[in-house]
Amino acid sequence: MRVGFVEWPEDLKAQSAEWTLIASRVTEARPDILITNELPFGPWIANQPEFSASLAQKSIDAHAMGLDALAALDIPAILSSIPVPTEGRLANEAVVIENGVARAVHRKHYFPQEPGWYEASWYVPGRNGFIAATASSLSVGVMLCTDAMFNEHARGYGRQGATLIAMPRATGTATENWLTAGKMAAMVSGSYVVSSNRSGRTRDGVMFGGSGFAFAPGGELLATTDTANPLRIIEIDPERSVRQRGEYPCYVQG
Numbered sequence: 001m002r003v004g005f006v007e008w009p010e011d012l013k014a015q016s017a018e019w020t021l022i023a024s025r026v027t028e029a030r031p032d033i034l035i036t037n038e039l040p041f042g043p044w045i046a047n048q049p050e051f052s053a054s055l056a057q058k059s060i061d062a063h064a065m066g067l068d069a070l071a072a073l074d075i076p077a078i079l080s081s082i083p084v085p086t087e088g089r090l091a092n093e094a095v096v097i098e099n100g101v102a103r104a105v106h107r108k109h110y111f112p113q114e115p116g117w118y119e120a121s122w123y124v125p126g127r128n129g130f131i132a133a134t135a136s137s138l139s140v141g142v143m144l145c146t147d148a149m150f151n152e153h154a155r156g157y158g159r160q161g162a163t164l165i166a167m168p169r170a171t172g173t174a175t176e177n178w179l180t181a182g183k184m185a186a187m188v189s190g191s192y193v194v195s196s197n198r199s200g201r202t203r204d205g206v207m208f209g210g211s212g213f214a215f216a217p218g219g220e221l222l223a224t225t226d227t228a229n230p231l232r233i234i235e236i237d238p239e240r241s242v243r244q245r246g247e248y249p250c251y252v253q254g
Contacts, residue, residue, distance in 0.1 A: 014066045033164070035080075047204060051121050067097065071097055089124050107125075110146040140164045141156075158190045190242075193213075
């Protein structure tokens with residue numbers, strides 16, 4: 001099964017020449033599953049320290065158009081995330097798009113609160129979650145960005161038999177810790193771990209680092225994205241994931 005992952009630009013608009021180029025690349029590559037970066041459409045709103053209902057609505061609207069654009073790609077399954085009005089703020093909700101229909105599979109639990117990433121001011125943490133879902137008949141777990149730093153959830157997905165853990169991100173230019181988190185998730189889960197990231201600069205100077213990545217079960221780095229290769233495809237073998245769960249440290253009880 002072919003899984004695609006990306007680095008897509010800041011303030012991506014669904015009806016733009018930039019999107020037309022991106023869509024053509026994805027269509028030509030024809031992945032079975034596409035993993036986007038976190039909240040891929042519109043400007044990054046969490047660079048503002050205070051919640052704004054008007055900016056939140058603009059993000060909701062941008063992602064509504066974005067969902068239609070993603071569905072039009074005619075990819076068997078797409079994993080992405082969208083802002084959803086919740087308790088006077090937003091939830092960051094992971095969705096699977098299949099047959100033109102989006103269904104919720106996870107809500108982000110953990111949020112930073114620092115310059116450029118004032119997400120705790122904007123988003124309500126998920127109450128339940130880290131339950132494996134299906135995408136293109138594959139068992140899949142989702143960890144949205146900072147969720148990836150809490151490795152016990154990757155282990156939990158492995159226990160549920162997830163072949164793939166998707167990690168959509170919107171992270172800065174320092175990538176070492178994210179690669180470490182991805183590698184560790186693959187080691188403790190026995191799953192493939194695939195992450196897409198935002199790239200580019202916001203109008204007020206917040207920088208996103210790109211560098212999407214894919215790790216095999218056990219932690220082997222398979223591929224990364226860069227500016228010259230903003231879309232990468234890997235082949236995943238569910239049986240490799242099954243075999244890895246019999247290896248250290250996956251088999252360790254606790």
